[in-house]
Amino acid sequence: MPRFERVHTDYHGRLGLPVGVFVAVDHLRRAGRLTPDDEALWLAIDDWFVAHLPEPPQYADGNSLGVITWFKTPVPALMQRRVDVATRLLSKYGVAWSVSASDAPGEVVYEDEYQVAVVPPVRGEPSAPPAGLVLGPTTSGSKQALASEESAVARRHLAYYATELGDRATRTLHANRSRQLAGFIEQCRSAGLRSVLEVGCGGGGDGVVLQDAGLDYRGVDLTPEAIDICTDRGLSVMAASASDLPFEEDSFDALWTMSTLMHLDGDGFDRAVAEVGRVVRPGGLASVGLWGSEPPARRIDEHGRLFVQRSDVQVREAFSRIGSVDTFEVSRWYGDGGHYQFLAVRVG
Numbered sequence: 266m267p268r269f270e271r272v273h274t275d276y277h278g279r280l281g282l283p284v285g286v287f288v289a290v291d292h293l294r295r296a297g298r299l300t301p302d303d304e305a306l307w308l309a310i311d312d313w314f315v316a317h318l319p320e321p322p323q324y325a326d327g328n329s330l331g332v333i334t335w336f337k338t339p340v341p342a343l344m345q346r347r348v349d350v351a352t353r354l355l356s357k358y359g360v361a362w363s364v365s366a367s368d369a370p371g372e373v374v375y376e377d378e379y380q381v382a383v384v385p386p387v388r389g390e391p392s393a394p395p396a397g398l399v400l401g402p403t404t405s406g407s408k409q410a411l412a413s414e415e416s417a418v419a420r421r422h423l424a425y426y427a428t429e430l431g432d433r434a435t436r437t438l439h440a441n442r443s444r445q446l447a448g449f450i451e452q453c454r455s456a457g458l459r460s461v462l463e464v465g466c467g468g469g470g471d472g473v474v475l476q477d478a479g480l481d482y483r484g485v486d487l488t489p490e491a492i493d494i495c496t497d498r499g500l501s502v503m504a505a506s507a508s509d510l511p512f513e514e515d516s517f518d519a520l521w522t523m524s525t526l527m528h529l530d531g532d533g534f535d536r537a538v539a540e541v542g543r544v545v546r547p548g549g550l551a552s553v554g555l556w557g558s559e560p561p562a563r564r565i566d567e568h569g570r571l572f573v574q575r576s577d578v579q580v581r582e583a584f585s586r587i588g589s590v591d592t593f594e595v596s597r598w599y600g601d602g603g604h605y606q607f608l609a610v611r612v613g
């Protein structure tokens with residue numbers, strides 16, 4: 266394996282070199298191309314690198330030397346996972362990228378545990394970026410202050426869950442959740458449903474039960490730390506939004522999503538429901554758990570999390586758009602009208 270690698274696009278920036286993966290995703294953000302959830306995801310990834318990957322001192326004066334960085338190989342798993350999120354974003358928005366490998370990428374002017382900064386031996390000319398992309402100087406430090414207002418809710422969720430999911434992973438499942446999981450597994454077995462997608466897999470508590478039951482499990486969650494925790498627990502998961510699932514239609518026999526979709530508002534919720542109907546094959550099963558309320562309520566909790574608590578009628582109506590709601594159980598009523606909704610949808 267060559268000692269260094271660089272993940273880059275095929276368009277050149279002002280240095281006359283292929284633009285690196287992180288700068289390229291940030292070009293998408295600057296151009297306003299990212300969806301609010303993708304912007305929140307990208308900024309969480311970028312913040313993680315700000316915290317974990319030292320910044321070469323050559324960048325301090327605006328990079329007058331014109332250095333570029335190459336990762337040392339092998340790239341640590343936590344970093345590689347986040348590079349993979351960045352390249353998936355490039356692919357999703359139609360920006361071509363590739364990985365170059367080298368033992369001698371140029372004159373090394375800086376080195377740390379993870380990377381080298383080099384003065385490359387040759388440079389080309391700057392080239393036009395893909396249509397609609399905006400080039401611009403690299404911003405050092407967190408870019409959260411530059412983010413759009415539309416991604417504010419998702420950014421608050423990611424900030425909260427980044428630290429909370431570790432605790433969640435070690436919690437004992439609530440008795441209701443264990444019973445509902447057992448019922449779901451039984452329904453999958455009796456109907457011969459094998460593949461299951463969990464949307465909002467969190468700390469993987471439900472995922473390990475589903476996988477241990479022999480189901481072919483995949484999970485998604487918008488919080489990158491969920492991916493670390495679940496991967497460590499042996500689950501196959503990806504960072505993605507519930508309202509934009511990175512799977513072909515009819516990819517799964519069944520879907521499980523608990524305590525997640527009430528974080529989505531308006532259009533985002535409608536798209537998430539439609540995504541359930543798209544990725545689950547006709548005749549498949551979707552089990553959905555939500556915090557609801559009678560009458561409907563909308564609140565922001567002390568951690569900045571948005572809860573859009575829909576009434577039973579609203580939830581039933583929303584999921585009737587993708588199939589038939591076979592069961593609708595409510596439990597855990599609170600004095601303020603909040604309660605838990607658990608429904609099983611036969612996808613049409």
Ligand SMILES: C[S@@+](CC[C@H](N)C(=O)[O-])C[C@H]1O[C@@H](n2cnc3c(N)ncnc32)[C@H](O)[C@@H]1O
Nearest residue numbers: 426465466467486487488506507523524525528
């Ligand atoms: C209350 S936790 C529930 C986690 C797990 N399902 C459980 O019941 O323990 C909500 C989860 O939704 C995830 N989440 C929030 N918004 C999301 C979105 N738009 N797409 C996917 N996941 C999202 C959070 O990262 C978090 O893991």
